[in-house]
Amino acid sequence: MSSELISWILVGSAAGIPIIYFLGKELKGWYTVLLNLVIAGSSTMLILPSLMGEVQLIDLAYLHVLGPLRFQIDSLSAFFILIVNIAVIAAAIYSNGYLKVHHQSYSPDVHYTAFVFLHLSMVLVCLVQQLFVFFVIWEVMSLSSFLLVLYESDQRGNLKAALNYFVQMHIGVVLLMMAFIWLNFKTGGDNFAALNIFFEVNSNLGLFALFFLGFGMKAGFIPLHTWLPYSDSVAPCHIAGLKSGVMIKMGIYGILRVLTFIQNDFLEIGLFILFIGLLTGLYGILLSTIQKDLKKMLAYSTIENVGIIGIGIGIGTIGKALNNPLIAQLGFTGALLHIFNHALIKPLLFFGAGSVYFSTHSRRMDLLGGLVKNMPITTLLFIVGAMAICGLPPFNGFVSEFLIYSGMLGLLQADFNMDVVELFALFALVLIGGLSLFSFTRTTGMVFLGNARSREAFQAKEVSYAMIIPQFFLVIIMVVIGIFPEPIIKRVSTIAQPLLENVKMAEFSTTSITSIGLASLLFILLSVFMYLIRFWVVRKNGERYGPTWGCGYTGDASRLQYTASSFGDNMLQLFKPLMGRKETYTEIEETEIFPKDRPLSTRHDDVIEEKSIKPPLEYLSAWMVRFAKIQDGNTQHYIMYVFVFIVVITLLTLFNFI
Amino acid sequence: MYSLLLILLGSVFFVGIVNRTKAIASGRKGSGILQPMYDILRLFQKETVYSNTSSFIFKVAPSIYFVSVLLSVFFIPFGKYPAILAFDGDFIFFAYLIGTGKFMMILSALDTGSAFEGMGANREALYSMLVEPAFFILMGSFAMLTGYTSFSEIYYWLHFSSDFGWLLGILAGFILIQISMVENSRIPIDDPKTHLELTMVHEVMILDNSGFDLGVILYTTSLRFALFGMLICNFIINGSLTFAVTMGGTEIDFTALISLGIFLGVQVLFAIVVGLLESFRARERMKKNPQFIFGLSALSIVIFFGILIWMHKFNY
Numbered sequence: 017m018s019s020e021l022i023s024w025i026l027v028g029s030a031a032g033i034p035i036i037y038f039l040g041k042e043l044k045g046w047y048t049v050l051l052n053l054v055i056a057g058s059s060t061m062l063i064l065p066s067l068m069g070e071v072q073l074i075d076l077a078y079l080h081v082l083g084p085l086r087f088q089i090d091s092l093s094a095f096f097i098l099i100v101n102i103a104v105i106a107a108a109i110y111s112n113g114y115l116k117v118h119h120q121s122y123s124p125d126v127h128y129t130a131f132v133f134l135h136l137s138m139v140l141v142c143l144v145q146q147l148f149v150f151f152v153i154w155e156v157m158s159l160s161s162f163l164l165v166l167y168e169s170d171q172r173g174n175l176k177a178a179l180n181y182f183v184q185m186h187i188g189v190v191l192l193m194m195a196f197i198w199l200n201f202k203t204g205g206d207n208f209a210a211l212n213i214f215f216e217v218n219s220n221l222g223l224f225a226l227f228f229l230g231f232g233m234k235a236g237f238i239p240l241h242t243w244l245p246y247s248d249s250v251a252p253c254h255i256a257g258l259k260s261g262v263m264i265k266m267g268i269y270g271i272l273r274v275l276t277f278i279q280n281d282f283l284e285i286g287l288f289i290l291f292i293g294l295l296t297g298l299y300g301i302l303l304s305t306i307q308k309d310l311k312k313m314l315a316y317s318t319i320e321n322v323g324i325i326g327i328g329i330g331i332g333t334i335g336k337a338l339n340n341p342l343i344a345q346l347g348f349t350g351a352l353l354h355i356f357n358h359a360l361i362k363p364l365l366f367f368g369a370g371s372v373y374f375s376t377h378s379r380r381m382d383l384l385g386g387l388v389k390n391m392p393i394t395t396l397l398f399i400v401g402a403m404a405i406c407g408l409p410p411f412n413g414f415v416s417e418f419l420i421y422s423g424m425l426g427l428l429q430a431d432f433n434m435d436v437v438e439l440f441a442l443f444a445l446v447l448i449g450g451l452s453l454f455s456f457t458r459t460t461g462m463v464f465l466g467n468a469r470s471r472e473a474f475q476a477k478e479v480s481y482a483m484i485i486p487q488f489f490l491v492i493i494m495v496v497i498g499i500f501p502e503p504i505i506k507r508v509s510t511i512a513q514p515l516l517e518n519v520k521m522a523e524f525s526t527t528s529i530t531s532i533g534l535a536s537l538l539f540i541l542l543s544v545f546m547y548l549i550r551f552w553v554v555r556k557n558g559e560r561y562g563p564t565w566g567c568g569y570t571g572d573a574s575r576l577q578y579t580a581s582s583f584g585d586n587m588l589q590l591f592k593p594l595m596g597r598k599e600t601y602t603e604i605e606e607t608e609i610f611p612k613d614r615p616l617s618t619r620h621d622d623v624i625e626e627k628s629i630k631p632p633l634e635y636l637s638a639w640m641v642r643f644a645k646i647q648d649g650n651t652q653h654y655i656m657y658v659f660v661f662i663v664v665i666t667l668l669t670l671f672n673f674i
Numbered sequence: 675m676y677s678l679l680l681i682l683l684g685s686v687f688f689v690g691i692v693n694r695t696k697a698i699a700s701g702r703k704g705s706g707i708l709q710p711m712y713d714i715l716r717l718f719q720k721e722t723v724y725s726n727t728s729s730f731i732f733k734v735a736p737s738i739y740f741v742s743v744l745l746s747v748f749f750i751p752f753g754k755y756p757a758i759l760a761f762d763g764d765f766i767f768f769a770y771l772i773g774t775g776k777f778m779m780i781l782s783a784l785d786t787g788s789a790f791e792g793m794g795a796n797r798e799a800l801y802s803m804l805v806e807p808a809f810f811i812l813m814g815s816f817a818m819l820t821g822y823t824s825f826s827e828i829y830y831w832l833h834f835s836s837d838f839g840w841l842l843g844i845l846a847g848f849i850l851i852q853i854s855m856v857e858n859s860r861i862p863i864d865d866p867k868t869h870l871e872l873t874m875v876h877e878v879m880i881l882d883n884s885g886f887d888l889g890v891i892l893y894t895t896s897l898r899f900a901l902f903g904m905l906i907c908n909f910i911i912n913g914s915l916t917f918a919v920t921m922g923g924t925e926i927d928f929t930a931l932i933s934l935g936i937f938l939g940v941q942v943l944f945a946i947v948v949g950l951l952e953s954f955r956a957r958e959r960m961k962k963n964p965q966f967i968f969g970l971s972a973l974s975i976v977i978f979f980g981i982l983i984w985m986h987k988f989n990y
Contacts, residue, residue: 386787388729399731399781408774409767417770422763428818432987435818439811439978443971446810450803453773457799461784461792467727528824531761538759539745539771546737553886554722564725564788565881567871573727578784578792586800590964 019062019074023087026058027076030136036128045112048128052108052135056101059139062087063094069510085149091511092276093142095352096269099359100138102493103262106363106486107254108135113482114254114370127167127252133160134258141266145208147196151189154266158185161263165251177246184243188233192270195226211277220281227274228289234267237326238296241319242625245307248315249379253370256311257363260318265355268325275333276514286333287437293326294444299594299624301451305458306584306595306620310369310379313459314362317405320448321358324420325351327445331423332515338434341516343426348512349505350419356508357412357497361405364490368398371483372463375476381459381580386468390476395464397487402456404494407449410536412497415505418532421445458583467574499537502530581618596621677752677904680934684900684941685893686711691942692899695949710896717889725882727787735782736887740894742775747897749825750904753911753933756826764824765813769806772857776802779891783879790871794878797960801863801875801967805856808970812849815978819985829908842980847906849973851947854902856967858895860948863967865957873960899948900941907940 032051039047066072066089074087108131115124137157144150162185166178202218203210214223233240244264248256271289278285300319307313328351335343371394372387373379388395404411424445427438468474478484497504506526563570588595601616646657690707697704724732748758749768757764776798783795817823820831834843856863859876871878880891917932918925958966982988 386727388731388785392730395729403774403777406773406777408770408777410774414767414770418763418766421766422823425763425814425817425823428814429821432982435982435987438814439975442810442814443807446807447803449770449773450806453777454799454803457777457780457784457795461781461795465729465731465781465785466787466792528761528763531759531764532767535745535748535759535767535771538748539741539774542741542745543734543738546741547734550733550737550886550890553718557719557721557885559722559724559885561726562723564727564786565790566788567790573787576789577787578789578796583792583796586796586964590800 019072020076022058022061023074023076026055026062026136026139029054029058030132033129033132036132037125041124044124044128045108045115048131049105049108049112051132052104055132055135055139056105059097059143060101062143063089063097066091066094067098067507067511069513083146085144086146087143088145089143090514092269092272092514095356095508095511096142096265097139099265099356100135100142100262102490103258103359103363104135104138106367106490107258110257110367110370110483110486111252111254113480114252114374116480122167122169126163130160130163131255134164134263138263138266142269147199147206147208147210150208151192151196154189154192157263157266158182158189161255161259164255165247165259167252167255168250171250174250177250181243181247184233184240188230188240190230191226191233192230195223195230198223198226208273208277211274212279215277215279220278221284224274224278224281224285225288228271231267231270231274232292235264235271236267236296236319236322237292238299238319239624239628241296241300241322242622242629244319245312245315245622248318248366249309249311253311253366253373254363256315257366257370260315260366261359261362264318264322265359268322268329268355272329272515275329282333282337286330286335286337288330289326289333290330290437290441293323293328293330294441295323296320296326297323297448298444298451299323301448301455302587302591302594303620303622305451305455305587306597308381308580308620310372310381310384310459310463311366313381313455314365314369317365317452317455318358318362320452321354321362321405324417324445324448325354325358327351327441328354328416328420328423331420331427331441332512334427334434334437335423336516338427338430340426340430343423344516345509345512346419346423346426348515349509350416350423352512353419353505353508354413354416357404357416357494360490360494361401361413364397364401364487364494365405367483367487367490368394368401371479372476374479374483376470376472378470378472381462383470384463384468384473385466385574385577386473387464387476391464391478393478393484394487397484397491398464399460400491400494402460404498406452406456408453409532410495410498410539412494412501414536415497415501415529415532417445417449419505422528454587458580462578462580462583466577469574469577469579499533499540501533502526505529594623596623596626675758676755677750677757678747680752680937681747681750681897681900681904684903684937685896688899688903688941688945689896691945692949692952695946696953699950699953710892714889714893717884717892718886720885722885722887725786725788728782728785728882731778732782732785732882733887735778735785736883736890738778739775740890740897742771742778743894743897743901746771747901750901751826751829751908752904752937753908753915754830754929756830760824760826762823764826765828766810768825769809773802773806775894779879782883786882788882790874790878791881793872794875794881797864797875797963798859798879801856801859801963804964804967805853805970808849808967808974809853811971811974811978812846812853815974815981816846818978819981829912832909832912833914834909839984842977842984843909845973845977845980847909849970849977850902850906851944852970854899855948855951856970857902858898861952861955862958863963865952868957873957899945903941903944904937906944907937910940911936 029051036044036047069091072089076085133156137153140153162178162182165181168174199210199214200206203213236244248260297320300316300323304313304316307316328347332344332347335347404413407413407417424438424442427434598619602614604611687707689710694704694707746768749764751757780795780799783791816828816832820828822828834840864875866877868874883891911933917928
């Protein structure tokens with residue numbers, strides 16, 4: 017099949033959407049999976065040559081959007097499309113089990129329509145290079161994900177969260193538009209390639225900063241991340257996984273795309289991205305340690321991982337500035353691989369959270385617990401995801417973090433300034449690793465282990481195969497990357513080639529990568545061996561069950577446990593100013609001899625949101641209130657406004673002002 | 675290979691020496707040096723009791739914990755004899771591998787649904803998070819100094835003999851001792867001999883473990899001590915250490931023998947130091963622990979800048 021025909025199948029799959037509305041309830045979901053498979057299959061066929069490094073140009077001659085629509089596929093876009101396809105297929109299958117909980121109350125038609133559109137737009141965003149078309153598709157992506165977030169539209173706060181997302185995305189688009197107009201004004205080009213001309217003659221910093229802000233809004237770099245926790249916590253879990261796992265990566269794709277055209281100022285840009293990445297990583301994971309909402313915690317962990325990706329990109333760019341091909345290669349390969357890894361891990365974790373929500377109708381960690389007894393498979397999968405996202409061997413998360421660490425250690429051989437930068441970067445990255453271990457042991461322990469904290473958690477049931485199989489699918493890829501990282505890293509390092517244009521290809525030694533795989537395999541084998549020994553010894557010596565050690569006190573076991581709040585408490589004490597804790601509680605007064613029951617409520621606000629987003633908004637709305645006087649509901653007044661307007665216009669026309 | 679055997683050997687008597695030192699320091703006679711090992715062997719023959727609340731995680735965690743520490747021993751060299759597994763950046767793998775073991779132990783503590791064990795798990799997670807930067811910056815500094823990023827090569831090329839290098843060596847040794855105290859939950863972070871659950875860190879996490887599992891966990895503690903002992907010992911035994919005597923026209927190389935002697939000496943000395951520290955130092959207040967641990971990172975930053983000065987990188 018010619019690639020143009022395949023492109024037509026890809027674009028034409030949108031025509032299959034209306035059929036969703038005529039199908040029976042059970043069929044809608046599986047039909048959507050079919051559509052997703054068509055999109056994924058056709059786009060994968062398109063990108064296969066590009067994954068090997070070939071740049072393809074495909075003109076869709078009959079489809080004119082300001083000139084013929086042209087697909088341009090290089091290894092970078094191919095890589096991102098691959099990621100999108102894997103995550104979307106998993107999420108589509110998962111949604112068939114997950115949405116059953118809602119079938120009575122919500123109509124899934126709009127949801128499935130938006131789902132197909134989201135998939136299609138994410139694929140197309142990576143394919144087109146014409147900026148105008150790019151923005152249209154970018155808009156489709158934002159709009160369809162807005163509809164997906166808004167699925168449970170009657171729940172309190174959902175509309176607000178979705179609108180917050182909607183508005184912030186559009187601020188991002190405005191910034192991108194400004195960058196585009198600037199580019200168009202200077203060069204007259206309407207294509208990403210025009211950046212090449214622009215960056216050759218003009219300063220690279222300003223335009224890059226504007227693009228970074230616009231794309232960073234999607235990617236969730238601080239302080240542009242505030243929409244992410246809200247929309248992720250209200251969206252259905254497969255959507256939250258998809259958004260966190262791949263959609264925000266489109267922002268990173270944009271940044272990387274612009275980065276391929278940068279001509280100079282690499283050091284400044286690299287340091288800037290590194291710095292933002294470090295802050296994002298630390299801030300995200302720090303806030304995730306105190307969240308009480310399971311999905312919000314995962315959303316903050318997404319912000320952390322965006323930070324790690326940023327660190328990788330920063331290291332790569334600095335390596336390019338220093339003209340050190342090895343560091344550049346390690347940084348960019350690490351960042352790209354981390355994008356891939358996170359696109360596998362985060363949907364897995366969100367699917368786990370979705371299964372929990374499906375069985376217990378709760379996402380408050382303080383009401384869950386003990387799910388391991390009734391949901392062992394979900395628990396096991398979530399633990400694998402948690403270990404992988406903490407970057408622990410033998411899973412894939414470690415491999416990408418290892419590459420970024422290696423890049424950092426390579427930078428230590430540079431001059432004094434770089435050493436000091438490295439010191440802070442190393443410090444922060446290690447701290448991020450430790451904090452994520454804290455955060456994810458807390459979450460896993462509180463949600464799945466111990467005693468159930470509510471009746472719903474006690475009565476939870478294991479979810480259906482439609483929800484479990486996609487998770488296994490993701491876990492298998494993760495374990496394969498963890499144990500056999502070498503071929504994958506080799507492929508990814510060639511994919512990073514467009515980013516390394518001015519730097520010659522480094523001799524990429526993969527011996528240490530192979531050793532990681534071997535050591536991970538050894539770890540698994542030794543663990544199994546050790547467990548078999550244990551099994552044998554324990555069977556010989558006997559085993560029995562008894563109550564947990566309670567120091568002589570046997571009260572209500574589920575109330576005695578450590579809770580998520582108590583687990584996060586010492587972290588809260590350490591980083592108090594950043595945690596934004598709000599507490600409402602009335603102290604017992606001295607005169608109150610028999611204290612009555614009193615409520616205590618605590619809340620953790622995002623400090624950046626409180627300090628940087630809310631004050632200007634409040635100021636703006638306070639200022640706008642003044643104009644409310646005009647709108648007093650009196651018909652005569654409105655007629656008067658129209659009259660005044662006509663008179664003014666007529667006068668101005670008379671005196672030739674307009 | 676040598677290092678694995680030596681560390682296994684060291685782990686047999688390490689905790690015994692610590693206990694004996696503490697006994698003598700407090701005026702008691704104390705038990706034999708191999709008593710902790712006998713205790714562990716006895717535990718291996720006992721019945722295992724699980725908590726009703728616990729699940730499969732509780733059963734697999736101790737084994738994984740042990741394997742994570744055992745495998746991390748594979749990365750440690752012995753002087754100029756490289757480790758079994760050595761590759762660029764292996765100390766990162768080493769640290770994260772130990773993290774995997776900790777992750778499983780924290781989960782297994784939470785698996786019992788006990789308030790005490792949740793508390794211990796929480797503290798373990800916090801302290802291990804805080805201590806990690808110190809280790810990484812220390813190793814990063816050595817990597818900068820030697821130009822290599824694998825344990826075996828770093829230790830082969832590490833010399834503290836010239837200029838004021840020995841000062842940095844002493845400081846690095848001090849930091850490593852303190853890191854090992856934190857990692858093994860000993861004084862001043864945690865008192866393994868305390869009898870109050872509320873003040874425990876590591877001990878309270880393993881309250882519900884029994885039989886084979888408890889034995890494995892206790893042995894892992896010894897193994898970790900011996901491992902850190904080897905890390906410190908390697909400051910003295912590096913690639914340049916050679917000791918050969920010419921006797922009757924043939925040169926006899928005593929390097930291996932001398933290295934072995936230094937290793938045993940350092941292990942015993944390290945154990946005695948730990949014992950003395952624990953005898954004459956009280957446990958810090960829980961609230962002070964984070965400050966203390968973070969202080970170690972500050973010290974390792976001192977080493978970092980010390981090495982920058984040493985390499986004359988300041989006058990660029």
